[in-house]
Amino acid sequence: MELTNNSTDRGLLDAQLELWHNTFAFMKSMALKSAVDLHIADAIHLHGGAATLPQILTKVDLHPSKIPSLHRLMRVLATTNVFSMQHPSPSADGSEPVYALTPVSRLLLGSQTPLTAMVLDPIIVSPFFELGTWFQHELPDPCIFKQTHGRPIWEMTKQDATFDALVNDGLASDSQFIMDVAIKQCAEVFQGISSLIDVGGGIGAAAQAISKAFPHVKCSVLDLEHIIAKAPADTGVQFITGDMFESIPPANAVL
Numbered sequence: 001m002e003l004t005n006n007s008t009d010r011g012l013l014d015a016q017l018e019l020w021h022n023t024f025a026f027m028k029s030m031a032l033k034s035a036v037d038l039h040i041a042d043a044i045h046l047h048g049g050a051a052t053l054p055q056i057l058t059k060v061d062l063h064p065s066k067i068p069s070l071h072r073l074m075r076v077l078a079t080t081n082v083f084s085m086q087h088p089s090p091s092a093d094g095s096e097p098v099y100a101l102t103p104v105s106r107l108l109l110g111s112q113t114p115l116t117a118m119v120l121d122p123i124i125v126s127p128f129f130e131l132g133t134w135f136q137h138e139l140p141d142p143c144i145f146k147q148t149h150g151r152p153i154w155e156m157t158k159q160d161a162t163f164d165a166l167v168n169d170g171l172a173s174d175s176q177f178i179m180d181v182a183i184k185q186c187a188e189v190f191q192g193i194s195s196l197i198d199v200g201g202g203i204g205a206a207a208q209a210i211s212k213a214f215p216h217v218k219c220s221v222l223d224l225e226h227i228i229a230k231a232p233a234d235t236g237v238q239f240i241t242g243d244m245f246e247s248i249p250p251a252n253a254v255l
């Protein structure tokens with residue numbers, strides 16, 4: 001590479017930095033996945049919300065040979081605001097940085113965010129390695145998941161109980177989280193309707209939250225047979241098996 005003058009050099013270095021940021025962006029999500037797998041947020045929480053590495057290590061199960069590498073993972077996670085990192089003061093000789101929970105990592109406590117585990121699962125991530133190929137081929141089915149796994153995602157949930165649980169838990173937890181906020185912040189949206197159907201509503205997390213908050217709204221969920229089979233009973237929500245591309249039962253509002 002030829003560097004001609006100062007401003008060109010600066011531009012080239014900035015461009016390379018930007019390129020590296022984009023190239024290594026996956027490190028952020030993989031570091032997050034490690035934090036979830038290792039329950040690091042819970043380990044910090046057990047120390048009152050802020051902990052040094054030795055304190056974290058008392059609660060996290062690591063192979064002893066990997067202990068020296070934990071600080072690298074924590075540095076990435078601090079850079080991405082999953083945790084905060086407070087450096088020891090220069091006068092405090094030999095003391096350790098303190099890692100604290102942030103609003104982001106508080107969402108990870110007690111495995112509260114199964115959506116993160118779901119989205120970062122290799123089954124969901126791996127199709128994206130083929131995104132370029134997907135753009136080059138005229139496919140009979142416009143589904144990148146099917147291109148990699150040979151079947152659409154909802155077919156796989158039907159055939160693979162572990163994957164089904166991962167997806168249902170992930171989506172239901174996200175619906176629950178969002179609906180709790182929507183019900184508080186946008187209650188007026190639910191006034192004046194007497195029936196609602198959540199199309200592709202999964203095991204009914206959103207519909208149950210609405211039904212509980214607004215008992216005057218008769219809530220139903222339409223989903224595929226193998227999903228409805230796992231829906232909870234006695235929730236006040238009506239679960240209907242069907243294909244949304246064939247028909248949608250009538251209701252005042254469709255979610």
Ligand SMILES: C[S@@+](CC[C@H](N)C(=O)[O-])C[C@H]1O[C@@H](n2cnc3c(N)ncnc32)[C@H](O)[C@@H]1O
Nearest residue numbers: 154171172175200201202203205223224243244
């Ligand atoms: C993105 S998820 C929505 C999940 C839901 N919001 C929840 O809280 O679990 C899409 C849903 O659509 C369902 N689905 C996919 N194809 C469908 C179809 N043809 N007819 C009805 N439901 C379908 C899936 O089974 C899945 O539960």
